[in-house]
Amino acid sequence: MSADEDVRTTVCPDGPMLVRGASSWPDDNGELHPVRRPVVAVCRCERSQLAPWCDGTHKALPRGWDTEGKGRPVKK
Numbered sequence: 406m407s408a409d410e411d412v413r414t415t416v417c418p419d420g421p422m423l424v425r426g427a428s429s430w431p432d433d434n435g436e437l438h439p440v441r442r443p444v445v446a447v448c449r450c451e452r453s454q455l456a457p458w459c460d461g462t463h464k465a466l467p468r469g470w471d472t473e474g475k476g477r478p479v480k481k
């Protein structure tokens with residue numbers, strides 16, 4: 406992702422963040438992953454096996470895991 410890109414994001418409640426217009430996206434370690442599609446889903450639940458991309462694992466989490474809107478699962 407570079408500063409001159411027109412990147413737009415949309416947060417899906419209890420789901421990923423949709424990213425449009427990025428050429429790459431960083432993982433938690435800062436490593437950049439190339440984006441090859443117009444829209445990609447970035448994991449917010451921190452459970453994906455394909456991070457930084459969403460692999461659908463969030464669907465197995467209890468509803469409301471994103472209650473604070475920060476993308477962190479509720480841990481008990």
Ligand code: FES
Pocket residue numbers: 420421422447448449450451452453458459460461462463464
């Ligand atoms: S948001 Fe979908 S796997 Fe994490």
